[in-house]
Amino acid sequence: MKTTIQYIFLPIALLFLASCQQKGNEFKTDKEDYDRFLASAPVKPTSKYFNLWNGKIKSDSTQLLSLGNVASEYARFFKATGDIQYLKDAEQSLKKAVEIAAVGKSGYLRALARNYISQHRFKEALVLAKEARALGSGEKETQSLLFDLHMELGNYDLANQYLDSIQNMSDFGYLIRVAKWNDHKGDLDTAIQFMEKAMAKAESSKNKNLLLWSYTNLADFYGHAGRIEDSYKLYLRALQIDPQNAYAKKGIAWIVYSYERNGEEALRILDAIMQKNKSPEYYLLKAEVASFINNDILRVQALDDYYKVVASNKNYGDMYNAYNVDFLLSMEVEQKAFELAQEEVLNRPTPESYGLFAYSLLHLGEKQKAMQVIEEHVVNATYEPAILQQAAEIYKANGKKDRVSELKNELLSATYELGPIKEAQIAGL
Template sequence: MMKTNAYISLFLAGLFCLCCAEEDQFKTKREDYDQFLMAEPVKTTSKYFELWDNKIMQDSVQLLSLGNVAGEYTRFFQGTGDIKHLKKAEQSLKKAVDIAAVGKAGYLRALARNYISQHRFKEALELASEAMKMRSGVNATQSLLFDIHMELGNYGQAQLYLDSIQNMSDFGYLIRVAKWNDHKGDLQTAIRFMEKAKEKAESSNNRNLLLWSYTNLADFYGHAGRIEESYRFYLKALHMDPQNAYAKKGIAWIVYSHERNGHEALRILDSIIKRNKSPEYHLLKAEIASYMNDETLRMQSLDNYYKSVVRDGYGQMYNAYNVGFYLDVDAMDRALQLAKEEVGNRPTPETYAWLAYSLLKRGEKERALELVEDYVDGQTFEPEILFCVAEIYKANGQTEKVKEIKKELLGAVYELGPVKELGIASL
């Protein structure tokens, strides 16, 4: 019996190694995604949009047209990353809120979601609270309030709103309970709920819900080390929407982090940057350039990022990115100032971690440690944040805590990328 158990153990161990080897051997194929890199830019007009827009120009009280135009501007922003479309959507929605006698709660929610996209979370909370008082579309408002409180770090209140919308047959509930479990560090449960949400989206055949499900499930699979499944779902999204920059970025990350093919990852990113103005693509390009030891490209990409964020007026949307950017270019005082602003905007474990990391980089390791112990430790499972925490513990001589975090980080090498992998090794 003991010998049989030994054989079974050896078989299972061998099977596990085989599975790992198969995952490690997985390779993307250019022919899978090349066609999507040539996709035309997102059109920022349509005959319906022009019809609605003309009605607004003729008569400022065309409420239905205001809502439709705002929806189109939001779609244009999602496709192009151009902040001007999001701001125009805001203008239309603010006018709709001002003139609406019926359905005002819906316009308040839409404007609140616009503010979430702009990282104006406290203003979004005010609008959502006003919508709640109207007692119209209560479930939609409760869902919105969950989203806002998650962004603000008010996790107790977020859980109350999540409980209030509980419905295992509802797509909106399923994606939020998935997000909740991911926040708690239970990735496997988060994936199960996201898979249920995908099934709901497929049964409804709703294009927007399908795209949302496929790209978010691809992200979750990547975090779980299920790289091939992640890749397949990004491709599914691209077959539905060939212009989907988020899915292309996901594939670029797989090529870079899993396959360590910087040149191909840059080729994919360049195809995105030609058609999409979102600044974060320049930051990823800078990281890949750093991995490739191309300092000229790295500095050029950082410069392009900075010009894009400042020139185009993204407001608070890129504050978290900007803290990292300023640290990267040794602008420590500016990084600290911005980290403080971000904590004021949304006091989450993540923003406190960036504040602590900024203090560490200025040589204030004791103050950094205090913040980590008070606001961060045990309250987030984000690998990038844990890496910052580990550096702070290391600077303060807490080697045992560093060892514990290092174990977790070694399991998140794909998510962190090759550049951070070198940093993990030196912890």
């Protein structure tokens, strides 16, 4: 009898121990890891370096080196504060540099093109990149720029050609671009492998900017792959280099919200970011988290703040078109959303833009036209979960149950990337 009892309880004991071990190994964030970065002082939009070069610039300045260096400082201030005016100030400095440069003009053209990319002025940037290529100097840098631009414009065959032209497995710039290419193709594992090689290059160079870029981008990839703890650790490493890095803090906020389902703590992190960074997208994330915790007053306030910030400042131009389409659809302003989606397709004919266009058609009741758009421009052209979710909704409206089922299975593996709100929507497909 004693032996029989032992055999009965042994499996139960093993299951209990396994359960305890699994709970003990479950990853959790720790406020003590990141609180000191939330409390860090705001970025001062000035520096000794900036003052040195800015002091040499006059209204009729021909101080080319000063213009270039001040533009770099303005770009740094924009990245740190999210204040769009700094990006526009950088643009003005670079336009002046392009105007007066006799030597090294292609470098200033590339810098201005990258400024335009940040402003989502992709077609204007392409004109500048072609002008830089015609000048001949810095051929590899121009080819890298052209890869980036054609990826942004959805010209993937051309982008691949430029990627081949810069192939160099020991070059950081090539490695991050081939990682981006594989992510675009839906091969996340290969994308991670190349990004890890890029990170190793950055670490051996000890270049702060390359380290920050590789840590935060690889953290994103790890998150998409379900490697949440690895993602979290890289965001923390980025913050150790730059305690002001809003992107890394946002990444931690997303982990807390989407993985741990702790909306209150995610809002605390977001509020700390927003005290120092003016980027409008933080309002939209705040609204989403507020919706998750059923705080409708906070949600409406965050959406209202977003609209006021973007609508009141023409400097944003086309930067938030994609966000604005979603925003307008959520506010049931369908016609305006449709018109903006049309504009975005003209500016940036990517599968993502076509996905938004199709989604706006669906909201106008044009479900068959919407399905035609996604079948011609979206399906098998992108692996972005948010766009595929919209495609699934369009298929559902058209009664295509098999297609909905296929996409639903794919989307269920991307619930961390999409977040709890969209996960609930996927369940209802």
